Amino acid sequence: MPDYVNPFFYSPSPGLFPPESDRLSVHQKMLKVGLNTGNMMFASALHRVLGSEAGSAWAPRVEDFDAEKVGADHDCVVIAAANWLQPRSDFGALAEKLEKTGLPCFLIGLGAQAGSFSARPELPEGTRRMLDVVSHRSNKIAVRGPFTAEVLKTVGIENVEVTGCPSLLVASDNHIEKPAQTPQRIGIAGSRGAPNDKLLVAKQITHTLSRKLSQLMLDQPLDFIAQAEIPDINILMSQGRYDDVRPDWIEFLEKYYGAGIDRISSAITEKMNVFFNIPDWLDYLKDMDFIVSTRLHGTIAALIAGTPTLLIVHDSRTREMFEIMGIPSVPAEDIDPDAIDFKALYDSVDTNKFTVGLPAYRARYIRFFEENGLRHNL
Structure with a gap:
């Protein structure tokens, strides 16, 4: 099994903006976090577990993704995904970049978004192409849950592992205390x-x-x-x-x-x-x-x-x-x-239920990383 130790992250900001970022406009900052600061949570977790928050190479947008340089400088691409499986999101441009790198590609935390489990989102052609590229360049794709796995199955993608969202890989096993008094803040x-x-x-x-x-x-x-x-x-x-x-x-x-x-x-x-x-x-x-x-x-x-x-x-x-x-x-x-x-x-x-389930959740990710040859620090 290969041992990938130098990943390039296609992800939002890992949540440690340098001091000079104070000069960025609100629009510029929002672009770096994928227009939602919540994206920093799963990006940060993956950078900490598979790389380094402070030193990892990453790009938040396709426009910032230099496929030729990534292919020359890194041994794989880690894609920090979110609820990408929906009709309005087309990842054809990302598929093209991934193909050009020639590297193994690992899609982690992928989710499908629909009003209910009975609805299956229609996936644009570009998104299907991206999924096909990643499916052939990795052992498995890590998805948020069984519903997402079912959506992928409808487009012929079955090398899937249900792992949940990677954001909680940095969570503590300590029980969350809930004081008996009425919450004030x-x-x-x-x-x-x-x-x-x-x-x-x-x-x-x-x-x-x-x-x-x-x-x-x-x-x-x-x-x-x-x-x-x-x-x-x-x-x-x-x-x-x-x-x-x-x-x-x-x-x-x-x-x-x-x-x-x-x-x-x-x-x-x-x-x-x-x-x-x-x-x-x-x-x-x-x-x-x-x-x-x-x-x-x-x-x-x-x-x-x-x-x-x-x-x-x-x-x-x-x-x-x-x-x-x-x-x-x-x-x-x-x-x-x-x-x-x-x-x-x-x-x-x-x-x-959350606290008791954390060890099993973490074990699923360890299995996923090791089956894909990704070095981690869990």
């Missing part, structure tokens, strides 16, 4: 990316809950951890100024929050947080009592920090992670958006 990690007027009328429970949780930040003592809410992040990084925020974004925010921009800006400045550095993110979470999240990696970050958390399960991606990794969760349908009871949600958190 509560954080929200809601799901909303770029402005989209469809979100204002969408009836899906995830959109309804995410919007309601965002609105509660205006009136209640709640923190909000932003990951992909670009207009909000721009206001936050400008210390509440919104002069340079696009007028259509301001109009969207006022409709979404149901308030004027001055009030929104004040709440964002006082209560919203965004992190481009994982140690800072985890330190912040360690001081929180409870995190309620519709975001998978918002939940995972809290688990790594040892903070009680609850994932609101609302699609195939979040359900798959709950089932394979034992993440504390609640079905979105069980929450009334107009009567969210944070104390009841906190009382329902049970981290035992």
